[in-house]
Amino acid sequence: MEARIPRLLLIAPLACLGLLLGGCTSLFFFPDQQVYITPDRLELAYEDVWIDTPDGETLHAWWLPAEGKPRGHVYFLHGNAQNISSHILNVAWLPEAGYNVLLLDYRGYGQSTGVPDLEGALHDVETGLRWLGHQKETEELPLFLLGQSLGGALAITLASEWVPRGEQPPLTAVMVDSTFSGFRAIAREKLDGFWLTWPFQIPLSWTVTDGYEGVDLIERISPVPVLVIHSVRDGIIPFHHGTELYDAAEKPKDFLSTDMPHAGAFMLPEYQEAVLRFMEEAADRQGKR
Template sequence: MAGRHPRILLSTKALTTVLLAFLALLHTGCSSVFFYPDNTTYITPDRLNLEYQDVFLNTEDGETLHGWWLPAHTDEPAKGTIYYLHGNAQNVSAHILNIAWLPPEGYNLFTLDYRGYGQSTGAPDIEGALHDVETGLRWLAERHTGQPLFILGQSLGGALGTALASEWVQRNEQPELNGVILDGTFSGFRYIAREKLDTFWLTWPFQYPLSWTIPEEYEGVDRIPAISPVPIMIIHSARDGIIPFHHGIRLYDAAEQPKEFLRTDTPHAATFVIPAYREAALEFMGESL
């Protein structure tokens, strides 16, 4: 019997930790579960033989955002500019490998960290992140030189990009978007929150009350139709273990034409490791020029 005692203590400690985390979730609502930032610099573009400039932007609510501008790595005029919105973990320096192939393909690239990520100040939440991505797009708009402009969002970045693109189009903002690519994106903040809460016995009874702490206007399936007539490419892996495949289908079904769907077969947010998937994205942007 004595041998069982430490295991009982460990189990009680683990349960206490889970309960404390759950109480924190009840206090803050679901918004915080979408953001897992850190401040570590994993790699900088120069380590990948890419030119870049640090960009610092001030938001209207007093935060400072850090981003990178990477010019097209070509002697020819750039084919266009891509605004990249990264996923929910770490920071832009951990995601740069997903898109480092784009400047050599002739595209300018701009990406930034949401508040609380990397060198950006503040604490992340959905509303703040939506404000941040619009701040970045307005910075690009001020420097627009007539080249085609695309939004590429992965995972959380795709959800933010969906809301941003829909509002940009509906307000007839300039410059016009030439295309939107959503890769491994969930179909709604509330929807994915309920789905994740449903998988754990302790949070299962609270999946609806907790998800209601997220404003309903953030649902991607409701926002995505308003992006039309801007072309949309939705990419989702059949074996995505983070955002299930049906989220991509829901977004595609809700989107208006012109649209296309690329079914892939990689882990979450690893799409562009495969050359064929890179080519598909380049073809989509080429058709939108």
């Protein structure tokens, strides 16, 4: 143990220097290319989808068709680590409930090309939504946007621009789970929680743009219904982020408080059923059920 201390003292200041020079954007993206599980291992039908972005990247996605007659589409945006193969359990229950699911890997994740960054990820999620818009069933069926953690922050930004512009296809509802209230807000909070970066929390957080703070953007999603899901036991993104997003949202809106670990709500049937009820009510409101 004693031999490791000098190395840690050396590495930690270098990490801080890297943050000071490069900003905090890298804190949000931890991709890998390992395949953890494929849909067929869960007895799910699926198709590999390849989507080209306007700036020359190729994104990989999985299309999970609904079992039986589809009731709608769910566009799923995952969290900041790994790739769609490690997040699929969060939506594996939706095809049986009658929903098609599109899971997208941002640039640099899984089999998608490129290097991840915030602006690139925002372009990617819009590109995926436009791909969905070109599917023949999209106009006839409800379309739900579901994001978890980082994916929820991307979903809020995407919807806050998509809805006011009257883009097609129209969103039926937006659902965000375990999501932080803003990129700069969570960066400052995380930097504040570590003694080595605590003195630099303010200047480092300033390197993160404040143009995509969810609490400032979520109100623009109205009149599309918003569901905020957050756990009182979330040890990664504290519960107050969920309540702040909910308070900032305009009606119609709903809040689902859970008691699962971070991004773990969909492991329990009772929370799945609550989300399905919200989706059905949103579809009724839109007149697409």
